[in-house]
Amino acid sequence: MTSAPPASPLAAGSLAEPAPAAAEEPALLRAAIAGDAGAREEIVRRHHRRVYAYLHQMTRHREDAEDLTQHTFIKALRHLDRVDPDRPVIHWLITIARNTALNHFRDGPRWSELPEETAADTASPARHAEHTDLVENLWAKARRLLPAREFEVLWLRFGEEMPIAELARTVGLTQIHIKVIIHRARHRLLKGECPP
Amino acid sequence: MNPAPSASPRLLCRVVRPWHAATGGAARHLETCADCRAHVAATDALARALRCAAPAWTAAVTPAPSTGFEQRLLRAVREPAAPRRSPAARLAWMTATALTTVVAVVLIRPPAPRASRITDAEIEALTETVNAASRGLVEKVIPATGALAADNPMQREFGAIYADARSAVGFLALNFLPLPPAEATPSSARPF
Numbered sequence: 001m002t003s004a005p006p007a008s009p010l011a012a013g014s015l016a017e018p019a020p021a022a023a024e025e026p027a028l029l030r031a032a033i034a035g036d037a038g039a040r041e042e043i044v045r046r047h048h049r050r051v052y053a054y055l056h057q058m059t060r061h062r063e064d065a066e067d068l069t070q071h072t073f074i075k076a077l078r079h080l081d082r083v084d085p086d087r088p089v090i091h092w093l094i095t096i097a098r099n100t101a102l103n104h105f106r107d108g109p110r111w112s113e114l115p116e117e118t119a120a121d122t123a124s125p126a127r128h129a130e131h132t133d134l135v136e137n138l139w140a141k142a143r144r145l146l147p148a149r150e151f152e153v154l155w156l157r158f159g160e161e162m163p164i165a166e167l168a169r170t171v172g173l174t175q176i177h178i179k180v181i182i183h184r185a186r187h188r189l190l191k192g193e194c195p196p
Numbered sequence: 197m198n199p200a201p202s203a204s205p206r207l208l209c210r211v212v213r214p215w216h217a218a219t220g221g222a223a224r225h226l227e228t229c230a231d232c233r234a235h236v237a238a239t240d241a242l243a244r245a246l247r248c249a250a251p252a253w254t255a256a257v258t259p260a261p262s263t264g265f266e267q268r269l270l271r272a273v274r275e276p277a278a279p280r281r282s283p284a285a286r287l288a289w290m291t292a293t294a295l296t297t298v299v300a301v302v303l304i305r306p307p308a309p310r311a312s313r314i315t316d317a318e319i320e321a322l323t324e325t326v327n328a329a330s331r332g333l334v335e336k337v338i339p340a341t342g343a344l345a346a347d348n349p350m351q352r353e354f355g356a357i358y359a360d361a362r363s364a365v366g367f368l369a370l371n372f373l374p375l376p377p378a379e380a381t382p383s384s385a386r387p388f
Contacts (some may be wrong), residue, residue, distance in 0.1 A: 037274070044273050048266065053258045062259050069261075070272050075272055138245050139253035158246035159254070186239055 029085040030075075040080075044073050047090050051097050055162065058101045068104060071096040091162050095170040142189055150185040157182055208234075 031039035051072055056065035076083075076096050083092050139159070143151055148196075153171060156162045168175045209232050212225060298308050 040273065041270055044270060045266070048269055049261075052261055052265075053254045056258045057254070062262065066265055066268075067263055070269055073269060073273050108307070137253050137256065138242075138249040140256075142246075155250075158243060159250040161247075187243055190238055190242060 004158055026085040026088060028079075029083065029089055033080050033083075033085070040077055043077075043089065047093055048073065050090060050160075051093050054094055055097050055101055057155070058098070059105075064104070068097065068100050071100050073106075077102065087166075089159070091166050091170070094160055094162070095166075098170060138189070141192075142185070145192065146185050150181055150188070151176060153181045154185045157195070 028039050028042055031081045032043055048069060052065055052069045055072070056062065059065050059068065061188075072093060076093055083089060139155075142154060148153065153167065156167050156170065157164070162170065164175050164178055168178045172180065209225075209229055212229075227235060
């Protein structure tokens with residue numbers, strides 16, 4: 001019933017990330033699996049910003065996000081033989097990053113309870129003004145209105161462009177459950193209501 | 197005044213839509229239901245807006261990583277990880293280690309003290325000590341223990357019970373067990 005999703009804005013790169021060439025990624029991944037050191041480093045160069053951004057969104061702390069990004073790539077490259085070269089590697093990396101972050105915070109404060117450290121805290125006045133404008137950003141509203149689980153699922157679906165099946169595997173829920181969560185989150189956002 | 201468009205479809209549409217979706221008639225339903233058309237348009241617009249706003253949101257809330265982060269990351273990734281052994285290799289390695297340890301323990305065991313280190317005087321003294329202990333055991337400890345056992349009322353009680361039990365078993369054996377063949381009376385001699 002819904003129209004086909006447009007190309008991901010993130011695919012064009014966020015945080016000055018070089019645009020990943022989707023067509024050559026399977027070949028790159030196969031070379032990395034075969035042990036090509038250059039290909040492995042190229043995977044890191046292409047995707048580390050996006051993994052870092054996702055982890056910063058979870059941890060809200062720069063140093064933690066950097067450490068977890070490093071752990072994520074070390075784990076990922078150690079188990080490269082488990083990845084399917086025909087699927088986007090970024091989704092696999094995000095899944096590893098999520099599990100790494102959850103393990104990191106298992107005994108600490110929940111990531112949804114952490115104080116937010118935004119880029120505007122230490123930025124220039126111009127950047128601060130830009131941040132103030134973005135307070136009305138839809139995602140800021142989503143974070144304000146939605147429970148942590150709904151926000152996470154919504155972000156993985158529309159922010160990271162993760163397909164429903166992949167998302168269900170990542171979060172450990174059924175596809176139906178994921179669809180219900182997305183439906184509820186969208187409904188809340190449309191109505192602008194806070195969760196009970 | 198017209199009411200504001202609802203963000204959610206009518207209850208009837210909520211029931212009808214899954215049926216139409218299952219039977220492939222969702223598009224036909226949308227053509228006829230303005231509420232559902234508005235709802236689908238709103239959710240599609242929201243999805244588009246979420247996708248468009250994601251990069252700006254990421255840039256706004258994510259500080260740039262610290263200087264040299266990429267180099268540190270690449271260096272960490274380049275460092276060769278310790279090769280992981282397969283379970284079979286790990287078992288073989290553990291077995292080899294255990295065998296080596298056993299061989300080392302056997303070979304490096306300290307030498308036993310030589311017999312020639314014990315002098316004759318020490319042997320004589322040792323023999324005398326053992327003899328004295330043996331004599332003491334025979335002359336003092338055993339008689340005292342025997343007397344204690346004989347005078348023990350519990351021992352007497354056990355003796356009485358044993359005697360009674362033995363008499364009972366004898367009585368039962370005498371009256372109820374079949375006689376041995378040599379003592380059995382021949383059937384031809386039995387009076388009728």
